[in-house]
Amino acid sequence: MVARTLPATGGRLAIIAGAGALPHHVAEAARRQGEDPFIIALSHEADASWAGFDHTVLAIGDFAGISRTFEKEGIDRVVLSGGVRRRPEWRDIRPTLRTLATVPSVLRTLMSGGDDAVLRMAMDLIEASGARVIGAQEVVPNLLADTGPLGAHVPTDDDRRDIEAGIAAANALGALDVGQGAVAVGGRVIALEGAEGTDAMLARVAALKVEGRVSTRRRGVLVKLCKPHQDQRADLPSIGPSTVAGAEAAGLAGIAVEAGRALVLERSQLVENADKSGLFILGVERGG
Amino acid sequence: MVARTLPATGGRLAIIAGAGALPHHVAEAARRQGEDPFIIALSHEADASWAGFDHTVLAIGDFAGISRTFEKEGIDRVVLSGGVRRRPEWRDIRPTLRTLATVPSVLRTLMSGGDDAVLRMAMDLIEASGARVIGAQEVVPNLLADTGPLGAHVPTDDDRRDIEAGIAAANALGALDVGQGAVAVGGRVIALEGAEGTDAMLARVAALKVEGRVSTRRRGVLVKLCKPHQDQRADLPSIGPSTVAGAEAAGLAGIAVEAGRALVLERSQLVENADKSGLFILGVERGG
Numbered sequence: 001m002v003a004r005t006l007p008a009t010g011g012r013l014a015i016i017a018g019a020g021a022l023p024h025h026v027a028e029a030a031r032r033q034g035e036d037p038f039i040i041a042l043s044h045e046a047d048a049s050w051a052g053f054d055h056t057v058l059a060i061g062d063f064a065g066i067s068r069t070f071e072k073e074g075i076d077r078v079v080l081s082g083g084v085r086r087r088p089e090w091r092d093i094r095p096t097l098r099t100l101a102t103v104p105s106v107l108r109t110l111m112s113g114g115d116d117a118v119l120r121m122a123m124d125l126i127e128a129s130g131a132r133v134i135g136a137q138e139v140v141p142n143l144l145a146d147t148g149p150l151g152a153h154v155p156t157d158d159d160r161r162d163i164e165a166g167i168a169a170a171n172a173l174g175a176l177d178v179g180q181g182a183v184a185v186g187g188r189v190i191a192l193e194g195a196e197g198t199d200a201m202l203a204r205v206a207a208l209k210v211e212g213r214v215s216t217r218r219r220g221v222l223v224k225l226c227k228p229h230q231d232q233r234a235d236l237p238s239i240g241p242s243t244v245a246g247a248e249a250a251g252l253a254g255i256a257v258e259a260g261r262a263l264v265l266e267r268s269q270l271v272e273n274a275d276k277s278g279l280f281i282l283g284v285e286r287g288g
Numbered sequence: 289m290v291a292r293t294l295p296a297t298g299g300r301l302a303i304i305a306g307a308g309a310l311p312h313h314v315a316e317a318a319r320r321q322g323e324d325p326f327i328i329a330l331s332h333e334a335d336a337s338w339a340g341f342d343h344t345v346l347a348i349g350d351f352a353g354i355s356r357t358f359e360k361e362g363i364d365r366v367v368l369s370g371g372v373r374r375r376p377e378w379r380d381i382r383p384t385l386r387t388l389a390t391v392p393s394v395l396r397t398l399m400s401g402g403d404d405a406v407l408r409m410a411m412d413l414i415e416a417s418g419a420r421v422i423g424a425q426e427v428v429p430n431l432l433a434d435t436g437p438l439g440a441h442v443p444t445d446d447d448r449r450d451i452e453a454g455i456a457a458a459n460a461l462g463a464l465d466v467g468q469g470a471v472a473v474g475g476r477v478i479a480l481e482g483a484e485g486t487d488a489m490l491a492r493v494a495a496l497k498v499e500g501r502v503s504t505r506r507r508g509v510l511v512k513l514c515k516p517h518q519d520q521r522a523d524l525p526s527i528g529p530s531t532v533a534g535a536e537a538a539g540l541a542g543i544a545v546e547a548g549r550a551l552v553l554e555r556s557q558l559v560e561n562a563d564k565s566g567l568f569i570l571g572v573e574r575g576g
Contacts, residue, residue: 172460178477189466192480195496204492208483 011076013037013139014069014131018045018082022136022238025265026081027053029140038073040066045082067129078131079139080122080234083197120231135233136263143267144236145283147259151271153280155254159221161187163256163284166223171286174227180237183252185220198224198239202246209251219253225286226261239281240265244273254280261286299364301325301427302357302419306333306370310424310526313553314369315341317428326361328354333370355417366419367427368410368522371485408519423521424551431555432524433571435547439559441568443542447509449475451544451572454511459574462515468525471540473508486512486527490534497539507541513574514549527569528553532561542568549574 013035017023023039027050030037039055054073058065069075123133137144155163165184173179173192181193183205190208193201202222208214224237239257247255254274257264262283264270274281301323305311311327315338318325327343342361346353357363411421425432443451453472461467461480469481471493478496481489490510496502512525527545535543542562545552550571552558562569 169461169464169466172464173457173480176457176460176477178457178480183482188483189464190483192461192466192482194471194480194492195476195478195501196492200492204482204484204488213483 186218238263259283474506547571
């Protein structure tokens with residue numbers, strides 16, 4: 001565990017919740033750590049029902065509303081969690097007086113920045129409101145993948161070759177701020193993750209195998225690494241039970257994620273499913 | 289035009305034809321150059337009807353049959369053309385006596401080599417039969433993209449930024465022998481081509497735009513480069529009218545291909561369609 005646990009600060013924790021199951025897991029795990037998280041669910045993005053939590057729904061560009069919420073709820077720490085599928089358009093931006101001067105550069109970043117640049121900008125704007133942005137792993141340290149196998153299965157020598165090939169590709173992509181994931185089968189990288197996300201990439205691999213364009217005799221591995229320059233407070237790459245299901249449907253032998261820099265959601269369920277399906281789950285170092 | 293035109297050699301030209309429209313275009317273009325090409329259509333791969341050409345159908349691993357055909361037809365030059373979707377399995381390999389000793393390394397390459405490695409191996413095996421492997425562009429030099437715009441439209445400054453981003457990604461992928469194509473929208477690379485091919489990648493981009501995961505206000509560019517270490521006799525990256533249709537469906541502003549190292553099929557039809565759709569087609573240098 002590389003993450004530190006924060007001392008209680010008196011202030012309240014906010015979770016700005018995007019798409020996917022991750023924010024809900026983070027919120028529940030935070031509660032188990034004694035926090036009383038306030039949820040800011042992004043409109044058009046958040047999927048989960050937040051009925052059990054204090055929450056509000058705000059548009060992603062509504063910095064004025066977010067800033068007001070921070071003040072009203074006494075927020076001093078913020079976790080950004082979940083995907084943001086739609087980038088805010090310029091007309092969605094509602095700046096505060098304090099952030100008004102930054103609008104031109106905000107727009108520039110929204111138009112053309114990579115995901116990392118957009119996230120960094122969002123974090124800067126939030127911190128300008130006086131709250132500190134922290135990583136989900138700082139609230140819930142046991143979300144991080146450890147080094148080595150997480151379940152009962154371990155990679156074979158062939159799988160290790162796929163892991164090496166996937167790491168090389170994910171590194172090359174990550175350096176360009178493009179994606180975090182790659183699938184290698186039989187030592188060849190056959191799929192690279194762009195804006196479509198991991199689940200869609202795994203579905204593509206399953207289709208390539210059905211069409212016979214990728215050998216079904218070789219299983220293959222999904223590799224997910226943190227981008228080299230990624231801010232650790234932004235969403236780290238994550239896997240969950242649905243990733244295991246996708247990997248199984250694609251006939252893969254297992255999943256390798258970066259130890260200490262990737263989140264493992266619903267770990268006990270994930271490991272149970274992986275063990276049952278014969279898939280390995282491995283925490284690896286970026287160097288391979 | 290960087291390619292040289294070959295002198296008539298007395299021997300006959302063979303085209304080993306895989307999937308897609310490319311082999312037929314090459315065969316017809318070769319005829320216009322005065323050749324009388326003999327077609328070896330790969331079973332399970334070749335789509336086109338070869339009724340108008342002397343041809344035979346052989347399995348991809350049937351080196352014995354290919355070697356026999358070379359002898360019978362007096363083949364002295366071979367063009368490999370079209371995609372090979374299915375890699376031959378070990379049980380498909382029918383070596384000649386001369387190639388028997390190479391079988392273990394052939395199998396190793398088939399199992400785990402990148403596309404380039406497999407192609408290089410196939411070419412070595414063919415040349416062991418006494419024929420010379422040449423690039424389609426050596427028979428039909430005007431297939432190669434030139435530098436600069438091919439049609440009426442030219443990229444804007446925004447498009448040029450997408451071209452730069454796409455070149456950086458395609459270079460990184462190509463160095464890993466993974467793919468040749470990338471799509472950038474608004475300066476961000478959003479899709480990378482793996483084993484699924486260009487058409488499937490363009491369909492994915494169209495879907496990402498429909499889902500709102502990529503802005504539809506920005507158009508974007510498809511970039512296709514030759515892999516840095518690619519054997520020039522192997523199939524170079526190619527575009528044709530179907531690529532233009534896919535790019536249009538994905539809402540792209542245009543297509544950039546590597547000048548001198550990418551094939552433009554049915555050029556007049558392609559340019560007419562691109563002009564009508566408002567898409568630019570640009571030959572670029574690898575350096576950007």
